[in-house]
Amino acid sequence: MTQSSYRAKLLTFTGDPAQSPDAAVFHEDGVVIVEDGHVAAAGAWTALAGLVSGDASVHDLRDKLIVPGFIDTHIHYPQTDMIASPAPGLLPWLETWTFPTERRFEDEAVAHDTARFFVEELLANGTTTALVYCTVHKQSADALFSASEAKNLRMIAGKVLMDRHCPAFLRDTPQSGYDDSAELIGRWHKRGRQLYALTPRFAPTSTEAQLEACAALAKAHPDIFIQSHAAESREEVNWVSTLFAHRRSYIDVYDHYGLLRPRAVYGHCIWLDDEDRRRMTQTRAVAAHCPTSNLFLGSGLFDFDRASESAMLVTLATDVGGGTSFSMLQTMNEAHKVARMGGHHLSATRMFWLATAGAAEALDLGGMIGTLAPQSEADFVVLDPQATPLLARRTARAQSLEELLFAFAMLGDDRAVYATYAAGKRVHRRGERTKRRNV
Structure with missing residues (x-):
């Protein structure tokens, strides 16, 4: 020994x-x-x-x-090379920068080089675990997990699922997304320290058929993670309300497909109502607060008081490349300011807890990490x-x-x-x- x-x-x-x-x-x-x-x-x-x-x-x-070790609960490794890209808001930013950048991950060499750099950048900032979005390409997830495995990190990641409202070169189908995700779960989930996250990008880019496929995968694999975006900007929320007019809210879309549960993590969660927060608390779904991204894209201010009143699980995240730093310390800096703008005092001691033990407990990994x-x-x-x-x-x-x-x-x-x-x-x-x- x-x-x-x-x-x-x-x-x-x-x-x-x-x-x-x-x-x-x-x-x-x-x-x-x-x-x-x-x-x-x-x-x-x-x-x-x-x-x-x-x-x-x-x-x-x-x-x-x-x-x-710090735990970053929402980050996009393919966006490493487009961090600090200017745009007037979330949706134009996706069209102008994100989608063209992610196309490059068709090339396995790009995926592996970016994954290695990304992992090194996490470690340089003290982050030892992250919930990572890959691209729609299956090899992008293989590259990320391989880079993590080489360092023996406790990492959680998944291939993005998108079958509409995105460029054709990034589009999968309900069946191909299901098959690719199932294959990756079999290859990587619980292999060493690696864990898999089912990753529909966000409700607008998945048809109901794809969300049904996600529901089936989630039911078949109750111990995998789920990650997506929710209520990041008002424009996005309005878009969801037109696409899913029969659902009460953005969060209700995910709830309808059985995607609110322990180990389900939703980035942003700014524009929620009390019923949304109640359901997230009830199901133990997690809100990943991304302050540098929310300020950079002008998405809005996370409401710490309402989150605390509802006892909703909350963590901190960088959301690179919408976020402007890999550093969880800099993320704490901006989280404190966002909280102050809402009249809430977020102490440094609690911010360190949110980035370590609090995140681990929210992710159902308490006692293991953090x-x-x-x-x-x-x-x-x-x-x-x-x-x-x-x-x-x-x-x-x-x-x-x-x-x-x-x-x-x-x-x-x-x-x-x-x-x-x-x-x-x-x-x-x-x-x-x-x-x-x-x-």
């Missing part, structure tokens, strides 16, 4: 900080003990030093902070409070955990990520990343 130990400041959670003042567990001088890819123990150094074996490698990181609890998979991030002169100056004056975390959220980005570990193995260290040729 191989053991490694990491001595540093530690942060983990026992619950939602908004519900319990003691939910954030912080050790000024802590240690994480890793054995065979899992956390054997984590806590105060004084309590656990005796468990460190004599031949274990001990990494002294006492000037840094270890947190569980935590430093014993037996969990040893995915964690080493954050450097001295990463930049300004961050160092500010964190040196921090008088509380909240103040320290808030400084990371407001001032941090990939430079604050000193190292990233997946299943106990270091998969990124700041400054060591290799450069890749663009394809």
Whole structure:
């Protein structure tokens, strides 16, 4: 049995900080003990030093902070190369940038090169798990899973399904989408650390026949994930109301086809009503809040108060390439501002929970990832409070955990990520990343 130990400041959670003042567990001088890819123990150094074996490698990181690996619950890997593309709104942005970019994934070399870069970018930002949209091309999912498997990451992804209202070169059919998805589920779901997500892009790009095929797949595979978009912009919501005039709301479209359930994650969820939120809470479907994307595309402001009142499951996500950063720290930054615009104070401690343990619990993966609890998979991030002169100056004056975390959220980005570990193995260290040729 191989053991490694990491001595540093530690942060983990026992619950939602908004519900319990003691939910954030912080050790000024802590240690994480890793054995065979899992956390054997984590806590105060004084309590656990005796468990460190004599031949274990001990990494002294006492000037840094270890947190569980970040979990990004909504991101598009094919959009990596079109991040920061200008457009007047969501639908024109799709037509002008997204669809032409995704066409390139007909080429397996493009898919594999982009997937490798995408995974490296996630790890450089401390993200160890993500819910990833591929393209309509089956090989795009194979490329993403292969890149994830090479790093032994806990990744969730799926081939996009679209059979209408998209260019012909990105269109599948209800049958081909079903067959491709079933094949990919068989090849990748639960293979090592890989998990599959059934991925209808959004209701407007799937016919009722395709949504029925999704319903059949979801019923046949109750433990796979489901991911799509919902109520991102008013224009989109109005479009859905004309396409599905017999359904009460955008969320009701998915509900009708049995696609609201645990492990179902819907990006954005801005323009919901109270009945939508009630159904999401009742079914344990998840709203992935994507603040940088919502601001960039002018989609709207997520309502944290209404979400809290309904007890709806909420996570944070980057939504690259509509989102403008791979960094979950920068995503926290914008989430805080979006919340403030709605009159809600979102604390840094809760934002870190939403990006770690809160996300894991919402995804039905609690105790496995997003935590430093014993037996969990040893995915964690080493954050450097001295990463930049300004961050160092500010964190040196921090008088509380909240103040320290808030400084990371407001001032941090990939430079604050000193190292990233997946299943106990270091998969990124700041400054060591290799450069890749663009394809």
